[in-house]
Amino acid sequence: xxxxxxxxxxxxxxxxxxxxxxxxxxxxxxxxxxxxxxxxxxxxxxxxxxxxxxxxxxxxxxxxxxxxxxxxxxxxxxxxxxxxxxxxxxxxxxxxxxxxxxxxxxxxxxxxxxxxxxxxxxxxxxxxxxxxxxxxxxxxxxxxxxxxxxxxx
Amino acid sequence: xxxxxxxxxxxxxxxxxxxxxxxxxxxxxxxxxxxxxxxxxxxxxxxxxxxxxxxxxxxxxxxxxxxxxxxxxxxxxxxxxxxxxxxxxxxxxxxxxxxxxxxxxxxxxxxxxxxxxx
Numbered sequence: 613x614x615x616x617x618x619x620x621x622x623x624x625x626x627x628x629x630x631x632x633x634x635x636x637x638x639x640x641x642x643x644x645x646x647x648x649x650x651x652x653x654x655x656x657x658x659x660x661x662x663x664x665x666x667x668x669x670x671x672x673x674x675x676x677x678x679x680x681x682x683x684x685x686x687x688x689x690x691x692x693x694x695x696x697x698x699x700x701x702x703x704x705x706x707x708x709x710x711x712x713x714x715x716x717x718x719x720x721x722x723x724x725x726x727x728x729x730x731x732x733x734x735x736x737x738x739x740x741x742x743x744x745x746x747x748x749x750x751x752x753x754x755x756x757x758x759x760x761x762x763x764x765x
Numbered sequence: 766x767x768x769x770x771x772x773x774x775x776x777x778x779x780x781x782x783x784x785x786x787x788x789x790x791x792x793x794x795x796x797x798x799x800x801x802x803x804x805x806x807x808x809x810x811x812x813x814x815x816x817x818x819x820x821x822x823x824x825x826x827x828x829x830x831x832x833x834x835x836x837x838x839x840x841x842x843x844x845x846x847x848x849x850x851x852x853x854x855x856x857x858x859x860x861x862x863x864x865x866x867x868x869x870x871x872x873x874x875x876x877x878x879x880x881x882x883x
Binding site for chain 1: 766771774775777778779781782785790791794795798799800801802805806809810813838840842844849866880882883
């Protein structure tokens with residue numbers, strides 16, 4: 613069986629390399645907006661992500677955050693990537709601004725149970741030493757996807 | 766969307782989060798990657814769940830509590846006309862109605878509250 617690749621979960625329209633957001637909340641809303649959900653679903657999802665952030669920031673350090681939750685408003689696992697070159701205060705573990713945000717949302721039940729593996733793979737990807745610099749240098753969504761492929765995650 | 770249905774969705778999502786933290790591998794990832802303390806997080810979630818449940822109207826709360834106890838999840842998504850709680854088809858005329866999330870719908874078969882996912 614072919615191994616799951618992160619590349620397969622990202623679509624180009626859910627990758628934004630120049631987030632307009634100036635705050636953590638705005639960034640979460642902007643990323644949720646990339647998923648193409650109706651307005652009400654977006655609002656519910658934003659609340660859930662906020663509730664997760666209230667338990668502890670998903671900013672894992674090294675300029676990376678991985679907001680995540682399960683919610684009834686999505687019917688399959690969805691991911692999005694947003695970059696804010698100037699950085700955002702995300703109350704990250706290392707207290708430094710976050711530039712790269714990976715959003716992961718999954719329904720409460722999934723047949724293939726991909727939520728945890730995808731979360732783990734993105735965390736692993738973010739821990740690679742050259743990733744913050746490589747992400748900063750990306751100019752197109754295609755290059756982002758190519759980086760995921762190159763790293764084989 | 767019916768305000769009580771919105772509340773039910775939030776409540777069910779929080780209960781899902783709680784279950785994930787308490788029962789499956791998420792707890793390990795949350796501790797190792799995000800430095801979350803699961804016991805503290807569970808306490809916060811319990812408080813929020815109680816607060817939201819308190820805002821449900823009495824009959825809705827009674828059903829939510831009863832179905833949660835007997836079946837685990839009290840709110841089920843409907844996808845392609847199927848209740849994803851019991852996997853039984855919802856009557857076609859009903860499930861294709863516009864504004865179907867504007868009222869409280871219950872599965873005739875399993876009794877779960879229904880949320881139509883577009």
